[in-house]
Amino acid sequence: QKEVEQDPGPLSVPEGAIVSLNCTYSNSAFQYFMWYRQYSRKGPELLMYTYSSGNKEDGRFTAQVDKSSKYISLFIRDSQPSDSATYLCAMRGGQDNYGQNFVFGPGTRLSVLP
Amino acid sequence: KAGVTQTPRYLIKTRGQQVTLSCSPISGHRSVSWYQQTPGQGLQFLFEYFSETQRNKGNFPGRFSGRQFSNSRSEMNVSTLELGDSALYLCASSRGQGEVEQFFGPGTRLTVL
Numbered sequence: 001q002k003e004v005e006q007d008p009g010p011l012s013v014p015e016g017a018i019v020s021l022n023c024t025y026s027n028s029a030f031q032y033f034m035w036y037r038q039y040s041r042k043g044p045e046l047l048m049y050t051y052s053s054g055n056k057e058d059g060r061f062t063a064q065v066d067k068s069s070k071y072i073s074l075f076i077r078d079s080q081p082s083d084s085a086t087y088l089c090a091m092r093g094g095q096d097n098y099g100q101n102f103v104f105g106p107g108t109r110l111s112v113l114p
Numbered sequence: 115k116a117g118v119t120q121t122p123r124y125l126i127k128t129r130g131q132q133v134t135l136s137c138s139p140i141s142g143h144r145s146v147s148w149y150q151q152t153p154g155q156g157l158q159f160l161f162e163y164f165s166e167t168q169r170n171k172g173n174f175p176g177r178f179s180g181r182q183f184s185n186s187r188s189e190m191n192v193s194t195l196e197l198g199d200s201a202l203y204l205c206a207s208s209r210g211q212g213e214v215e216q217f218f219g220p221g222t223r224l225t226v227l
Contacts, residue, residue, distance in 0.1 A: 102216075107156065
């Protein structure tokens with residue numbers, strides 16, 4: 001079992017739909033949870049990150065972390081064709097363990113159809 | 115502010131050769147991390163440099179090495195290339211060591227024939 005699991009997709013939705021992207025993990029030491037967006041032939045771009053459990057909202061994006069279930073989600077509201085990309089979750093230990101590596105999920109490819 | 119730059123963008127090498135990739139971080143950023151991205155293994159951490167010292171290392175063989183210069187620019191070297199080293203090599207910079215906010219460059223696409 002990989003340390004971070006993510007449905008690879010591809011996931012196709014119509015424009016305007018609500019998109020839910022999810023990751024599960026096995027390492028309870030993870031404290032920071034990140035979501036990256038990667039367009040084709042580009043490097044990943046950090047969308048948002050959260051510390052420990054809870055929700056965080058930024059515009060059309062909402063990140064949720066449920067540490068008890070070892071489950072994180074990214075919701076995209078009013079999805080746009082420009083949101084079509086691969087979405088990567090990533091995780092890392094806390095500040096008292098910042099030497100721990102970042103661990104990335106395999107990514108979910110999303111297509112938003114006009 | 116200019117982003118992270120990586121050179122070259124594309125590279126073709128043959129087995130047994132060695133290669134050096136270069137990364138210039140965002141101005142003011144002192145930490146540089148390197149990652150390998152492949153379809154099969156995804157994005158995997160190689161190493162992190164801060165203040166010209168390797169601070170953290172992933173689970174890669176010793177053929178993969180790097181260094182950081184006083185201006186925070188970093189190079190990554192892969193010796194004795196294998197077919198399995200074909201990948202997108204990404205560099206990410208951050209202000210300090212181990213910071214969560216990393217900014218990635220566009221990557222260097224290495225093909226080993």
